[in-house]
Amino acid sequence: EAQLVESGGGLVQSGGSLRLSCLGSGLTFDTHWMGWVRQAPGKGLEWVANINPDGNTRFYADSVKGRFTISRDNARNSLYLQMNSLRGEDTAVYYCGRWTNKPVGGSNRYYMDVWGKGTTVIVS
Amino acid sequence: QTVVTQEPSLSVSPGGTVTLTCGLSSGSVSSDNCPSWYQQTPGQAPRSLIDSTNTRASGVPDRFSGSIVGNRAALTITGAQADDECDYYCVLYVGSGIWMFGGGTKLTVL
Numbered sequence: 001e002a003q004l005v006e007s008g009g010g011l012v013q014s015g016g017s018l019r020l021s022c023l024g025s026g027l028t029f030d031t032h033w034m035g036w037v038r039q040a041p042g043k044g045l046e047w048v049a050n051i052n053p054d055g056n057t058r059f060y061a062d063s064v065k066g067r068f069t070i071s072r073d074n075a076r077n078s079l080y081l082q083m084n085s086l087r088g089e090d091t092a093v094y095y096c097g098r099w100t101n102k103p104v105g106g107s108n109r110y111y112m113d114v115w116g117k118g119t120t121v122i123v124s
Numbered sequence: 125q126t127v128v129t130q131e132p133s134l135s136v137s138p139g140g141t142v143t144l145t146c147g148l149s150s151g152s153v154s155s156d157n158c159p160s161w162y163q164q165t166p167g168q169a170p171r172s173l174i175d176s177t178n179t180r181a182s183g184v185p186d187r188f189s190g191s192i193v194g195n196r197a198a199l200t201i202t203g204a205q206a207d208d209e210c211d212y213y214c215v216l217y218v219g220s221g222i223w224m225f226g227g228g229t230k231l232t233v234l
Contacts (some may be wrong), residue, residue: 037170037225044228045162045170045213050221059221095169102177104155109176110217111160117169 002027002114004079004096009119016086016123022079022096022116030074033099035112036081038092038121046092049081050099063089086123093118126150126218130226136204136233144229145196146214152195157216159197161190164228165210173212174199201231209233 004027008020020036035050049060049070058070069082079096097112127149136142146159153159158176172181174190187203197216201208214226 035223044211045164045215045225047215047223047225050223057221061222100175102175102179104177107156108158109155110158111172111175112162112215113172113175113181115169115171 002098004098004114004116006094006096006116006119009094009121011122011124012086014087014123017082017084018086018121020081020083020094020096020119020121022081024077024079024098027098027114029077029098033101033110034070034072034079035097035099036070036079037095037097037112037115038090039095039118040089040092043092048094051079083121086121088123091121091123093120126224128214128216128218128224128226130212130214130229132227133230133232136201136208136231138204138206138233140204141200141202142204142231143193144199144201144212144214144231145193146198146216146226147196148216148218150218153192153197153216155192157197157218159190159192159214159216161197161199162213162215163210164213170213204231204233206233 036048051070067085095118098114100113129147160176161174162170163173164170178190
């Protein structure tokens with residue numbers, strides 16, 4: 001069964017740092033874009049960051065750019081999110097997800113097909 | 125600032141049909157925006173519902189369908205059931221490596 005399991009969440013003071021991890025199993029990891037999505041309490045989903053299969057291309061939401069860093073270790077089937085200078089508005093459940101491409105007529109068609117169950121980050 | 129828009133809430137009668145939409149403040153949604161849909165029940169992680177080629181994810185009932193109608197992406201539920209009552213999100217690719225989720229639609233079946 002394809003599975004992503006996040007870890008590393010917890011309670012941290014404002015201005016502090018935290019590193020989230022996501023371990024994949026039962027799925028192909030190293031040929032897929034991967035990403036992080038978060039959900040603040042009672043709010044909707046917010047895309048946070050993506051990383052390409054080789055780990056050399058990264059994209060970030062404006063809300064986290066310059067503070068968060070996404071990375072991966074394909075040998076360990078692992079995805080990471082280093083979060084620095086944390087703020088109260090970063091309080092959320094953080095989900096990792098795998099992006100899959102179903103090209104149509106030579107055009108890329110990505111969607112997030114596998115999601116983890118999430119890890120909770122609380123910034124006090 | 126680009127915004128992805130969804131109806132905050134909708135209701136449908138059991139057995140009825142409802143269409144949820146996903147729009148882009150900067151213009152029309154096209155297949156190049158890779159619209160996809162996700163379902164989230166309370167306390168659970170989201171799950172993939174409709175992919176960016178309007179194909180249902182594995183195990184998703186065929187009463188769910190995706191399309192682009194006019195200038196918006198659409199998720200249609202035909203023959204709604206009680207356990208369809210939950211939150212639905214779309215996500216769009218808005219360019220330059222950036223993705224944006226809509227605010228979500230809370231669907232009530234009553």
